[in-house]
Amino acid sequence: MHASPLILTLKLDADSFERLDGLRRTHFPPERNFLSAHVTLFHALPGEELQAIRERLQQECAMTAPMTIEFPRVRMLGRGVAIEIVSTGLSALHGRLAAGFRDWLTPQDRQGFRPHVTIQNKVPAAQARELYDSLSAGWSMAAGRSAGLMLWEYKGGPWRGVEEFCFAGG
Numbered sequence: 001m002h003a004s005p006l007i008l009t010l011k012l013d014a015d016s017f018e019r020l021d022g023l024r025r026t027h028f029p030p031e032r033n034f035l036s037a038h039v040t041l042f043h044a045l046p047g048e049e050l051q052a053i054r055e056r057l058q059q060e061c062a063m064t065a066p067m068t069i070e071f072p073r074v075r076m077l078g079r080g081v082a083i084e085i086v087s088t089g090l091s092a093l094h095g096r097l098a099a100g101f102r103d104w105l106t107p108q109d110r111q112g113f114r115p116h117v118t119i120q121n122k123v124p125a126a127q128a129r130e131l132y133d134s135l136s137a138g139w140s141m142a143a144g145r146s147a148g149l150m151l152w153e154y155k156g157g158p159w160r161g162v163e164e165f166c167f168a169g170g
Contacts, residue, residue: 003047006110007152007159008097010039010090011116016069016144020083020117027081027120027131032159037117038087038150044106047153054163056100056164057149061165064093066148071117071141076132080121090115090146099158 012020020037045053067089075082094113098105120131148166152159 003050005044005154006042006047006050006053007040007117007154008043009043009152010069010085011147011148011150011164012037013028013145013147014071015142016071019141020119023119023135024117026116027075029121029123034120037119039115039117041113041115041149042101042105042109043095043100044154049104050162053151055099056097056153057165060093060096060100061149061167064089064167066167067093067146068106069144069146071144074132074136074139075103075116076126076128077118078128079123079125080118080128081131082116082118085115085117087115087146088091101142111128130145 019038024033024037039142067087069090070086071083075083075084091113094115098109098113101109118132120128146167148164151162153162
């Protein structure tokens with residue numbers, strides 16, 4: 001039996017999540033918006049390795065303190081728009097996890113890690129440019145925090161939550 005792929009995301013604090021999710025609900029094409037705002041760390045880990053993945057996440061999170069997350073700028077995606085994420089703690093955590101998961105990583109997950117929250121996607125380029133220009137002009141968002149990770153099962157559209165992992169002291 002082939003298990004569904006697993007997706008790993010960063011858990012955002014409530015204020016950051018609400019602002020980013022509001023932008024996503026406003027600007028993402030509703031017929032394609034099956035998900036709330038999220039920061040994907042890995043797009044497709046093997047569901048058959050769920051137990052080993054859980055153990056690795058528990059180990060890493062036990063050694064990771066809650067971290068500050070910054071949202072410095074708007075990024076143009078071509079046919080969409082995203083908000084960039086900057087966090088040295090997140091970059092270090094992603095690197096450690098990527099090393100631990102290296103045998104399981106897809107080509108997409110082997111690419112450079114450029115964390116972001118997609119707030120618009122799969123729209124005409126001119127529409128994306130209009131939103132990018134509008135948001136970029138006065139972009140400012142307070143830094144947020146993350147106190148953990150969230151593991152999801154991919155079901156072809158919506159995701160099903162599998163488990164949350166809290167950072168030490170989170």
